[in-house]
Amino acid sequence: MLALKQLSANYDGAIVALDEVDVSCGAGQIVALLGANGAGKTTLLKAVAGMLPFDRGDIVAGDILFEDVSLLRRHPADISRRGIALVQDGRQCFRQLTVAENLQAASFAHSKGASERLELVQSYFPFLREMMDRKAGLLSGGQLQMLVIGMAIMCNPRLLMLDEPSLGLSPVMVQSVFDAIERMHRELKMTIVVAEQTVPRLLKIASDAYVLSRGRIVMHAPPSEMTEEELQKVYLN
Ligand SMILES: Nc1ncnc2c1ncn2[C@@H]1O[C@H](COP(=O)(O)OP(=O)(O)OP(=O)(O)O)[C@@H](O)[C@H]1O
Numbered sequence: 001m002l003a004l005k006q007l008s009a010n011y012d013g014a015i016v017a018l019d020e021v022d023v024s025c026g027a028g029q030i031v032a033l034l035g036a037n038g039a040g041k042t043t044l045l046k047a048v049a050g051m052l053p054f055d056r057g058d059i060v061a062g063d064i065l066f067e068d069v070s071l072l073r074r075h076p077a078d079i080s081r082r083g084i085a086l087v088q089d090g091r092q093c094f095r096q097l098t099v100a101e102n103l104q105a106a107s108f109a110h111s112k113g114a115s116e117r118l119e120l121v122q123s124y125f126p127f128l129r130e131m132m133d134r135k136a137g138l139l140s141g142g143q144l145q146m147l148v149i150g151m152a153i154m155c156n157p158r159l160l161m162l163d164e165p166s167l168g169l170s171p172v173m174v175q176s177v178f179d180a181i182e183r184m185h186r187e188l189k190m191t192i193v194v195a196e197q198t199v200p201r202l203l204k205i206a207s208d209a210y211v212l213s214r215g216r217i218v219m220h221a222p223p224s225e226m227t228e229e230e231l232q233k234v235y236l237n
């Protein structure tokens, strides 16, 4: 479904963030993208979503194929319409707008079936039902994370990418987020790529895993083969 081929990306024409990266993700897979701070995880996800130019980033070599079509130099809106959604780190949404308005805004370019998807989002995150009229800025970190995942579902993606969804969450919230990811994969048949530093829970549900270090893939193996010890070696370089 998704193939990164020898992908290299820079910021400001100088800072190398990705260096000849090969990653592939088949339809229906959950792929874990692991790596320490600054490894290149966010850059990789933004490259796929077409968002690097907004950070003065640029793809300088290689290709990104989504269902055999190159995504290079395509606008993020075009990429979104093709069925790719990115839940960025930082839980970006409109903090001054209500939960309902945020979910509505997310479905703006994907209006067909929006009311059914709203029901679906509320069934995944039942607390949102009681908070539809609350300003997003008043939600807790965990609640916000679920709102932004809900906003991604409103875009009806076939490929969902999540950037460090567990960052700063309590263990119970991490559990809820990963339960939701697993349900979306199982029930909605979504293909999912999750970037995290290390989350044992992610390795339990992933079917494939890559480890990035300084912009390069340094390990690619089934999650069952990624032991804590093995990962530590890679992380400590
Ligand atoms: N907007 C930017 N301008 C310049 N350099 C950047 C920018 N964003 C990231 N970088 C650099 O690119 C490299 C990869 O960063 P990236 O954010 O992709 O890593 P990451 O794996 O997502 O890290 P983290 O786990 O901290 O989020 C780092 O060296 C970083 O300093």
Ligand SMILES: [Mg+2]
Residues within 6 Å of the ligand: 041, 042, 043, 089, 163, 164
């Ligand atoms: Mg990051």
